[in-house]
Amino acid sequence: MKIVVLGLAAAALLSTGCATVTRGTSQDWSVTTEPAGATATLSNGEQCKTPCTLKLRRKFPFSVELCKPGFETVNTQVTSSIKGAGAAGMAGNVLVGGLIGVGVDAGTGANKDLLPNPLAVNLVPATPGCVSPSIPAVPENGQTPEEYAEKKKSK
Numbered sequence: 001m002k003i004v005v006l007g008l009a010a011a012a013l014l015s016t017g018c019a020t021v022t023r024g025t026s027q028d029w030s031v032t033t034e035p036a037g038a039t040a041t042l043s044n045g046e047q048c049k050t051p052c053t054l055k056l057r058r059k060f061p062f063s064v065e066l067c068k069p070g071f072e073t074v075n076t077q078v079t080s081s082i083k084g085a086g087a088a089g090m091a092g093n094v095l096v097g098g099l100i101g102v103g104v105d106a107g108t109g110a111n112k113d114l115l116p117n118p119l120a121v122n123l124v125p126a127t128p129g130c131v132s133p134s135i136p137a138v139p140e141n142g143q144t145p146e147e148y149a150e151k152k153k154s155k
Helices: 002-014 018-022 084-096 099-108 145-153
Strands: 026-034 039-042 047-049 052-057 062-067 069-071 074-082 112-115 119-122 125-129
Touching (some): 026 112, 047 052, 074 119
Antiparallel strands (some): 026 052, 039 062
């Protein structure tokens, strides 16, 4: 009986991704501006006033627009890349022999990080500057606002 239980436990461990288990598929992403109070609009439809932190899926890159009246609009990209702890999680999968875990981590994006994080921007004064925030273009492999809302709703 003990052998069966140990075998099931080992199979469960080998069938999950190390990064998926240790890091999760989402991360906190932060943006700050100087001066504060800019509207940060993401290509997935999320929006917040700086400084702010959002919980986002590691798997999807996104574009960011920063808008504050009296300042130039700033548009930038946040990438989804394998770095640091994500690479360590993948290495753990390889060392333990969990090829399934490698696939799980790659599929869920748990082996990736959103970069830059935090995003820190010094806004440049301009007249009239940004008047109204808008949703920036969705980068390659990013989520549309509709896809993002659907995933968020299904949780």
